[in-house]
Amino acid sequence: MYLSGGSNIDPREVEEKLVTHPKVQAAGVVGAPDPDWGEVGYAVAVVDDGLTAEDLLGWxxxxxxxxxxxxxxxxxxxxxTTAYGNVTTPVLRQLLQDAGIWPKGVPDDDPLGRFDDSACRTGSRSAETDPSWSGCRGSGGGGGDAPHDTRC
Known part of the structure; x- marks a missing residue:
C-alpha cells in the first residue's frame, strides 16, 4: 500500500489492471517518493514487442x-524475483534504483520527508524552540501527526 495525494493505493490492484492490457505479460508496482503527491506509482512491466512505455502510460x-x-x-x-521466486517491493525498488529511475533526495524509509532525525541527535530541537515539535519518535511524547520512531 502506498499513499498518493491522500488516497491509499493498493499496488496489486494497479498490477491487475495493467495485465488486462493484451500486450502486458506481467507487472509489478511500487510507491515511489514524490514531492507533490507524497508517493506515486512506478510500474515495472514485461510486454510484447511493439508496446512502448509511453503507449502503456497512455492506456x-x-x-x-x-x-x-x-x-x-x-x-x-x-x-x-527473490530467491523464493516472489516479486517484492524491495526487489522492484532496487531494480528501479539500478536503472537510475528511482527519485533521488528522499530516504526510502521516509517517502513523505516528514522526519529529520538530526535534531534528535544534536538535541537542538525542543518544544521551546519549535512549538510544533513534540519530541523524538519513540520518546513517549508527541501526538497528532507527529512522526514517531525509535531511531532517537
Missing amino acids: CRENMARHKAPKRIHLVDQLP
Missing part, C-alpha cells in the same frame, strides 16, 4: 482512475 490514463495510474513505467524482459 493507463485512459483506463484507470487518474490517481491510480502509474507515473512511470519501466519495461523489462523479466520481473525481478
Whole structure:
C-alpha cells in the first residue's frame, strides 16, 4: 500500500489492471517518493514487442482512475524475483534504483520527508524552540501527526 495525494493505493490492484492490457505479460508496482503527491506509482512491466512505455502510460490514463495510474513505467524482459521466486517491493525498488529511475533526495524509509532525525541527535530541537515539535519518535511524547520512531 502506498499513499498518493491522500488516497491509499493498493499496488496489486494497479498490477491487475495493467495485465488486462493484451500486450502486458506481467507487472509489478511500487510507491515511489514524490514531492507533490507524497508517493506515486512506478510500474515495472514485461510486454510484447511493439508496446512502448509511453503507449502503456497512455492506456493507463485512459483506463484507470487518474490517481491510480502509474507515473512511470519501466519495461523489462523479466520481473525481478527473490530467491523464493516472489516479486517484492524491495526487489522492484532496487531494480528501479539500478536503472537510475528511482527519485533521488528522499530516504526510502521516509517517502513523505516528514522526519529529520538530526535534531534528535544534536538535541537542538525542543518544544521551546519549535512549538510544533513534540519530541523524538519513540520518546513517549508527541501526538497528532507527529512522526514517531525509535531511531532517537
